[in-house]
Amino acid sequence: MLEKTAKLMRVRLEAAFARWQPVDGKKTKKRLAELCEKELGVKCTPQGVNGWFKTGRMDKMWLPVVGRILNVDLLLDVDLSADGAVSAVGRAYPLSFTGPSRRRRIRLVEFGDDSPSQGAFFLQLVGDSMFPEFREGDRVLIDPAVTPQPGDYVAAKSGKNETLFRKYRLLGHDDSGEEVFELMPLNQDHPVMRSDNYELSVIGTMLELRRKFPSP
Numbered sequence: 001m002l003e004k005t006a007k008l009m010r011v012r013l014e015a016a017f018a019r020w021q022p023v024d025g026k027k028t029k030k031r032l033a034e035l036c037e038k039e040l041g042v043k044c045t046p047q048g049v050n051g052w053f054k055t056g057r058m059d060k061m062w063l064p065v066v067g068r069i070l071n072v073d074l075l076l077d078v079d080l081s082a083d084g085a086v087s088a089v090g091r092a093y094p095l096s097f098t099g100p101s102r103r104r105r106i107r108l109v110e111f112g113d114d115s116p117s118q119g120a121f122f123l124q125l126v127g128d129s130m131f132p133e134f135r136e137g138d139r140v141l142i143d144p145a146v147t148p149q150p151g152d153y154v155a156a157k158s159g160k161n162e163t164l165f166r167k168y169r170l171l172g173h174d175d176s177g178e179e180v181f182e183l184m185p186l187n188q189d190h191p192v193m194r195s196d197n198y199e200l201s202v203i204g205t206m207l208e209l210r211r212k213f214p215s216p
Contacts, residue, residue, distance in 0.1 A: 121142055142207070
């Protein structure tokens with residue numbers, strides 16, 4: 001099964017590259033490596049790209065990136081059609097974590113479809129503040145373009161450096177017309193935070209939950 005999958009991957013790559021290349025004589029495998037590295041922010045070498053074409057094996061983080069560049073769905077379960085008509089894949093989203101800000105040398109990503117806004121990102125949950133409905137290690141898709149409604153789950157900033165994931169509750173408006181809201185944990189061992197008592201700002205609203213199984 002693995003060999004069959006690798007063979008199909010080689011066929012798809014070669015067909016997509018052949019369609020992409022004639023448009024511009026400068027579109028080489030070296031150029032493909034440069035574009036992949038630029039889009040994902042992770043080093044990609046021409047030798048690595050050549051390996052994809054030779055073996056049909058590719059780290060999953062590159063699948064949507066290469067798909068977007070070559071305009072091909074590398075995850076299709078069927079061969080490319082004779083006319084090369086394929087659907088476009090999704091995109092790579094930035095991945096961050098709840099809690100204090102962390103500096104990372106490698107940009108982490110999660111993959112999803114292309115319907116949310118360009119500012120959308122995945123947030124991985126750390127700790128038990130949203131247990132039992134959410135668990136440590138869950139990843140939630142956050143879209144800054146979606147205005148939260150009471151009862152929605154949101155990502156928020158506390159101060160300058162801490163990222164929270166909480167349930168949103170609108171309380172009203174202050175004298176200046178600014179919204180006053182609460183960020184509510186589902187675990188009662190953690191405090192409810194009000195925007196008139198803490199430096200809080202909502203980053204975006206949750207659109208999707210992803211969880212790996214088995215879960216503890």
